[in-house]
Amino acid sequence: MRNELDIIYSVGVKKMRLPVNGMSEEYPRTPIMKRKNYIPFGLTRLTNPLPGLRAASFCALLFSLWPVVSQSARADSIEYAVTTQNHLGTVDLQTGAFTDLGVVVGIAGGETGDLARRPEGLIYGMDSQERLVLVNPTTLTTSLVGYTGNAIFALAFRPDGTLFGLGSGGGLYTIDQTNGNATFIANVTGVSVASYYDLRFDSAGNCYFLNASENLFSLNVTNGQASPIGSIGYVSYNLTYDSGTLYGLTVGGKIISINTTTGAGTVVSTESQGSVYPIVAAAPGGNVVGAPTLSIQSTNANFVTLSWVAPTNGFTLQHNQDLRTTNWTDLTHSVSSTNSFNWVIISPALSQDFFRLISN
Incomplete structure (x- = not known):
């Protein structure tokens, strides 16, 4: 059974290709100014994820693409x-x-x-x-x-x-x-x-x-x-x-x-x-190794909120501006907790930024 990730994305008018681990997948694209209150929907799959993504959820922010990624449920119960x-x-x-x-x-x-x-x-x-x-x-x-x-x-x-x-x-x-x-x-x-x-x-x-x-x-x-x-x-x-x-x-x-x-x-x-x-x-859910889902939401034109269920122990929030590299670095922003969720507000890079929770 392959380790697979579900990618939730918005349906738009253009398409782009995002290379991951030597492959590329095609994703719909929606201009951010036209979807200020983004609600993800729709499904596609990305197989053979990057090393280190076991027991981790991650999401990506591009100017017009906001996929929220989590490990998929298996059909074999x-x-x-x-x-x-x-x-x-x-x-x-x-x-x-x-x-x-x-x-x-x-x-x-x-x-x-x-x-x-x-x-x-x-x-x-x-x-x-x-x-x-x-x-x-x-x-x-x-x-x-x-x-x-x-x-x-x-x-x-x-x-x-x-x-x-x-x-x-x-x-x-x-x-x-x-x-x-x-x-x-x-x-x-x-x-x-x-x-x-x-x-x-x-x-x-x-x-x-x-x-x-x-x-x-x-x-x-x-x-x-x-x-x-x-x-x-x-x-x-x-x-x-x-x-x-x-x-x-x-x-x-x-x-x-x-x-x-x-x-x-x-x-x-x-x-x-x-x-x-x-x-x-x-x-x-025995195939999901205790990983919380990381969600992303627009706060305004320059900031976004990352959130995940609390309490969550044993995970580190990281980011990377290029998935073709392994340059994941820890985010040191202060994390707040409200209504059983951890959250942090960040100002992403101008081009693109990817975020993940990875097990320690």
Whole structure:
């Protein structure tokens, strides 16, 4: 499988060619004066990116071209996953193949309560001391976000980036991704919150919930009301959602697809590491190595704002005026944080400038 990047670009009237790594791709072009409030759309692909772009997102500013680049999602349903022995790896949902990356360091008590991946790419986890942490799958380390004050065993991101958690007593919470504070919404009603359970959102924002009863429920995240959908037919530790399909990871090490209308589960594959150490938590996007998406927006004629999700650890903001070279240098501008995003305002070079977040 080639390492590919998606390039989001504006549709315009002229075209230009931008050489990258010995190749050139053709991009639409739009005069900047005619698109002051730029909104990117449309897709093309750039293969075999420059060395060092693994685990990095970058965006470029030319006078008339503003592509925002991030690693693309793969169609073969690769997920990050944690086993009962706290081994972090990737699992192919279609084949069950588990690639062990190693034991995560920094999870208090050696237990990962759950994993959740933000739409921009950051991976969050809960440890056994009620703390929200960021998980770095490259270094197998964690960084503390904050203390939630609740024993939360299920984490899930809604498509709009809101993080939800479900506590051991059935309490439903939203969780602040900058400090870990958990805000109570309601107690889950209509279903027993047993010894293990999970929740997951689909791409439309519908929330699904399971407990130890082998049944699938829909969950109203405004009032905590759970409504039965149907029997899965398998006891599952975990739910995950990928490429339009809801999956369950069972106690016996099976990976099942779940019909969200009837609840019925169908075996897709068997986890390769076996049922002795089954997967207990999974998060979409195992091909994206924790990289946040770097976005760019016009501030006025002479300045632009670069922004990415906060908190983000282990990445450096760099720029380069010519992608045919390796002359990437660190930007030393002061970084601000507002509403869970880091941002910096810069005045780019007069000709062209390219920016990236690269893992340290």
